[in-house]
Amino acid sequence: MKHIFVLATLLLAFACNTEQVTITNPEDYQVYLETSPTRNTSKYFELWNSKITKDSTQLLSFPIVAGEYNRYFKNTGDITYLKKAEKALKKAVEIAAINKSGYYRSLARNYISQHRFKKALNYAYSARTMGSGVKDSQSLLFDVHMELGNYAQAEKYLDSIKNFSDFGYLIRAAKWNDYKGDLNTTIALMEHAMKKAEDANNKSLKIWSYSNIADYYGHAGRLNDSYEHYLKTLEQDPENAYAKKGIAWIVYSYEKNGIEAMRILNTVDNQYKSPDHYLLQAEIAEFMSDEHSRAGSLDAYYKLVQNPDYGTMYNIPNIDVYLSTNSNYKKALKLAQQEVGNRATPETYSVLAYAHFKNGNLSTAVDILEEHVQGKTFEPAALLKASEVFKTAGRTEQLANLKKELLGSIFELGPLAEKNINTL
Template identity: 55%
Template sequence: MKYILLIFSALLIFSCKDSDTALKKITDKDDYNQFLVSEKPKTTSKYFELWNSKIKPDSIQLMSFGIVAGEYNTYFNETGNIDFLKKSEQALTKAVEKANIGRSGFRRALARNYISQHRFKEALELAENAREIGAGLTETQSLLFDVHMELGNYKLAKNYLDSITDLSKFGYLIRAAKWNDYKGDLASTINYMEQAEKIAENKKNKGLMLWSYTNLADYYGHAGRIKDSYSNFLKSLAIDSQNAYAKKGIAWIVFSHENNPKEALRILDSITKNYDAPDYYLLKSEIAEFMGDEENYAKNLDQYFLRVKNKKYGDMYNAYNIDLYLSDANEISNAFKLAEKEVANRPTPESYSFLAYSYLKLGEKQKALNIVLNHIEGKTFEPAILYNAAEIYKENGSLEKTAEIKEELLGAIYELGPNMKNKIEAL
């Protein structure tokens, strides 16, 4: 009888483990395999060639500049190749220089290009110029909200958000969602985004639908609604089968939620065949590290650094680089210098978090704590920033605050990734 009970207990344990795995399993290869056939993106078209041919050295064809810039921006989104974003910038710069009509519109377009390049102060200058010109006031106020959010000027951003309030407008709803995400009100964030999604679907605007689906997928993931997140990424791919961001989202679910790093790498490998953004290689290195695959970890990290050394990226990958430098004892001084630069460029809680953590690594734990108290505490709900703050509190003996953050972070392991689990538990 004793042995029967032991066998029954063993079967029960294995059954529970299988059940846990089944509960975690959300994705199905049959859902997304069709989208992993990588196609080389088209980086030209008859439409593009027609308008590009109208641009001459002394050209005043403003419409040509705008259309060509838009096409280059599309090529950047589809390839991850920084050259296209820079070419879009060049076309828009010429349009701004030559424009007498549509001056504010070209300035807004160039400002958005600068935002993509993390040139936020230059974007702000253009946005303020567009406001002075006066045309398209709502679009300019929306842009000013976006820029001030990036710069950490949250009171100003809220003022601009209030100035465009209109629950029937897609542009207002997505910004209201972003504001509430910053405030830590995830329920309201999702509610606003779902309203925006309905507007996009009613308009049958594929661009807005794609934007809604991918952003909602991210918010659902933050809320622990992994199945809904997966569903939205699939809806995104149904619109754009080569959408790298949606595939990356599915890879993250497979890796962080389902604990299947090998499959996650297979998905990411299909992306990087024809999509060249550096951060995809960084994610591949993170997954390889989790697998204990040192060769693949180093190879993908090398591919990341090979790309970001391209000066055209400017400050776009500063945050990623600081994070990497902070994990290398020989690079702490470089992390500190870059963190100081980021604080000067955009004094957000994230930038201050990097600076504080750099001080901690340099042995200046009191300076690190002062930054947390003055620039981070109560000003952000981002798990990665809170983790750095928790370490700083711990080193300064603030164990009660450390414990509070630890409890919160244990619920954010999906968002932070499996590599962070042991670090959080050790707080």
């Protein structure tokens, strides 16, 4: 009896010690969930927009109006604003006689947002050729080459702007080290950049720094720091949908509180409409075994991505939906081939391999993974796809290495993926 009592006491103590600590508190963020819908106009915008006519040649109006459209897109997720910004910038490029390189760079960044990376590269090179704003053009070329998977070229452009006192260099060096899998250096560089934004009291740079470093802290398992910096983002920008979704992810993925995570996301619906928002709602609904809500969220996603303005922006999410819902494997494979054509990165190749795998082409999938993915990315979603392929192919050594990596990425991948990882 004594031994049984001791054992029971030890088990109780162990359970208490391993009890999951709650990180978030609704009292911290509730005030930000009660913000009014984002305004999509202003007197400033209307003033400059009124100067644009069908045959307008008032150059200054176009980049200002484009900047406002871009701001509205970031605040609302409405693709219409991004396309309107593109139209205004194209007009600016068309009529500009001087300082044209700046308009080329702005248009290239617009195309990056649209995932039209090859077009962005063309405009980035045009900006560099013009000669002015050389450092800005080199920074832009780093960004585009990273998106395209041209890592050798990207590294050269990063080296060309090297300056540890410059915010722009620091955030790009952080991105480079994240690609290389050096998360500690990534965070150190981002913290340095964040300090510069704070010292300059630059609101837009602080918002950018806080929201991005919150992501990196999450990747590193520093969830208290991640949560704190999402809150800091909201202190600067109470309507910031990205930060609210970041908090919702902590609530869902770590705290396993689907109801509260969904409540947060439902308040974001009032101001922000984006396809990936509905995909996250669908995932949480599946976690809660709420098939009705899951179907509704997927339906909302499908309806939104039918808008031709999205172009290829949601190719990869579309592929994931087709493959995970068994709805259209052949279409998924076709889109995956298109996406690799758009940008040949380890991540897009992992999607292509997985599409081949789902279509019954196991040996092709393994070949793609071994040539283009294995040892070339630390992206958890790519590794998870690879693990399923290698498991089916009986590649036990490769699978063991992937499982070790994935066990450290459960927070990033979420509770649904956790079940699959544990059974590898």
